Amino acid sequence: MTDLQQQSLLVDLNAAQQLHLRYIAKADATGPAVFFMHGAVENGKIFYTHSNKGLAPFLARLGYRCYVADLAGRGESKPAIARGAAYGQTEAICAEIPAFIDKIIAHSGEFPRFWVAHSWGGVLFNSAFARFPEYIDKVSACAYFGSKRSLYNRHLGKFIKGNLIWYWLAPKYAQKHGYLPARQLKWGSDNETIKSHYQSMQWAKVLPWVDSDDGFDYGAALRDKSLPPILHIAGVKDKSLAQPIDIKKFMQESGLGLQELKIYGRSHGHHHDYGHIDMLTHPQAVRDQFQDVQAWFARHA
Template sequence: MPYREESLFLPVSGSDILHLRRIRHATRDDGAPVLLLHGVMANGRIFYSDSGKGLAPYLAAQGYDCFVLDLRGRGNSTPPIHRHSRHGQTETITEDLPAAFRLIRQLRPDSPMHWIAHSWGGVHMTSTLVRYPAMIPHVASLVYFGSKRSVHAKNLNKLLEVDLVWNLAARAIIRSCGYLPARKLKLGADSESNKSHRQSKYWAKIAPWVDSDDGFDYRQAAQKTSLPPALYFAAINDPCRGHPDDVRRFRAESGPHVSCMHLLARQTGHLHDYNHVSLLTHPDARHDHFPMVTDWLAGKYHAIPENI
């Protein structure tokens, strides 16, 4: 096996403990650290599996030191989300991600890190960086898979998945249960708290990029900062959860920064017409576009074509 694994546990409040799965090369300890973050109704398993599949084992085999974060109450973080959970995306942005950042800095003080996210995780990561710009010099690059902040797409999938299920049905379930048990209902891989659902639902509805807790204006802050170089992957078969046009809008509102947007599709030379999940989980991804990730992390920005 070209990598080794361990679990790290990080207290972030009086009762909440974050889990980070550390996956690194079997013999090397000098690889650049990488923080990986999942999206909503998900956990860190989007990046790895027991059989060694996924982006994190792939990067570890290339020498990178990966830290896959389970946000508060998800995956192996404790306690699991329940009806009395009061945390939301404000806590993700202001507490969880900064805590993970500090832990990696403590373990690897001399190595700039890279940040990688899937879906809404990219919104969380960018929000943290523009809110705390002192962190930016320590983050060498960003790679986002299907990350969008607001849903402008208008199609049947958006009507069913976003308007009906996410906006209406999920709120009704939360009023009954106190939280969204997405895994039990087979809507996703993990649960969402009432607050995390409410806050992300608001932002996705083309609302201002403003924190509902304290009014912090992330869009305004983004215009005053420069994010690390960012690679934005979009999938052609992703009609609403990461529509290419919405990914482009997210890049634009994140302020001026070195960036590239790359469409994963047969028409752009890839093996498949990927969707919102398969762009990370398809077995062919490691041969198709995961090498682009390592090129970006290595600073080979011109090696990735802007094709959309």
């Protein structure tokens, strides 16, 4: 019998949309709240399974109260992305993240002190810090798994997954279907709206970090700010989506705060050569990067 409980919390974003937030904790937990954000063509399941595997259950067993988000239309948020869905990452940054935070505060009684992201989720989190600088001092530390904004690496896989698929094929599929059917195409575990794909595609190019809706300049907003301490996690087999060069460029445009990059693979003394997805899902992660996330949070508690 597990010592953890899982519960679905529902957030009414507006009259037409309901967001899903998965709560994972011990029954009597009183530890700090942790906010988890998935990346593009994903949902919150990157952080947990119903059988309590993954990073969120790992931290929950240590006493943390974990809250795993599904962005609008992804995972168990309703309705699922379909033709005509008009929202994108601007809405995720300006409306959905604040709504999740409000729900976490209402449920836990405190602002989420630790933030965890995978891939594009780290870009959304830092964008939220730029839009809502009042969040910064309330967060003790962050851990980002394979988070980058623009792709600088020149690996062959980057040209296939980035230039060929994300920049060329994906817009064609999105226009044909009215949304990007990434799950059906086996490009990811969830779909994207036309707008969310377009906006992330523009930022993945080596272009300014500026919002296409209102021109808000995230890079300029963060230039002189110190964000919470961020542990950046890279995998030695993550050759196309988040090489160290890509992560370092993201770190450089993310303000003045403490940031640390660690690379995970056998050549660095770890138990597995990790890639972009299995840095969170491989069984050996509990012996490697999960331990370092725990130590990072304890260090900055």
